[in-house]
Amino acid sequence: MAKTKDLLINVARRLFAEKGMENTTMNDIATESGKGRRTLYTYFNSKEDIYLAIVEKELQFLYEKLYEIEKMDIAPDEKLKSYIFIRLDTFKEIISRNGTIQASFFQNVHEVEKVRRSIERKEIRILKNIFSDGIEQGIFRLGNAQWAAEITLNMLKGLEKPYYRKPFYQKMQQRKELFIDALFNGFVIKKD
Numbered sequence: 788m789a790k791t792k793d794l795l796i797n798v799a800r801r802l803f804a805e806k807g808m809e810n811t812t813m814n815d816i817a818t819e820s821g822k823g824r825r826t827l828y829t830y831f832n833s834k835e836d837i838y839l840a841i842v843e844k845e846l847q848f849l850y851e852k853l854y855e856i857e858k859m860d861i862a863p864d865e866k867l868k869s870y871i872f873i874r875l876d877t878f879k880e881i882i883s884r885n886g887t888i889q890a891s892f893f894q895n896v897h898e899v900e901k902v903r904r905s906i907e908r909k910e911i912r913i914l915k916n917i918f919s920d921g922i923e924q925g926i927f928r929l930g931n932a933q934w935a936a937e938i939t940l941n942m943l944k945g946l947e948k949p950y951y952r953k954p955f956y957q958k959m960q961q962r963k964e965l966f967i968d969a970l971f972n973g974f975v976i977k978k979d
Contacts (some may be wrong), residue, residue, distance in 0.1 A: 792830050795820050796844055799837040804885055808838060839902050845881045846906040852877045857913045863921030868967055874943055875950045882951050911936045
């Protein structure tokens with residue numbers, strides 16, 4: 788059953804990318820997959836359900852990349868830097884790979900947010916662990932690792948859409964160290 792569902796998701800992803808979600812019918816998906824409409828409707832009630840399944844699968848791919856960072860044996864500050872840019876780069880890759888799905892992703896915010904919640908809880912856990920390790924090792928000066936994790940995740944979510952766009956992406960690539968410096972050290976010079 789999982790193979791059939793994955794096949795339907797992959798066929799739909801390809802068709803959505805080629806033709807656009809609006810121009811793809813459930814019949815197109817069934818025909819291209821070599822499965823009948825009955826089989827398709829066994830797994831999905833609508834194109835929107837398939838779209839959300841695609842988003843869920845892509846977010847799982849993102850989580851797997853982030854989980855790899857969590858397991859890395861490096862200092863918490865280096866882990867956080869890796870987390871930030873691997874997350875942004877992976878998100879950009881996901882949106883690019885899925886062609887016209889990108890427009891729906893940014894327009895369908897409420898539906899996509901429902902799918903993202905479970906992955907976001909996992910992301911907050913990873914970030915909290917990074918911050919907790921950094922606090923414990925005297926690297927981060929924070930009072931609350933949970934709050935730092937939530938703020939960081941929301942900041943990264945705010946960068947997703949501009950980071951996808953080429954001009955902003957290029958600027959970020961050139962200014963990674965400035966970005967990290969601002970994030971880690973803030974903007975205000977402390978007076979003695």
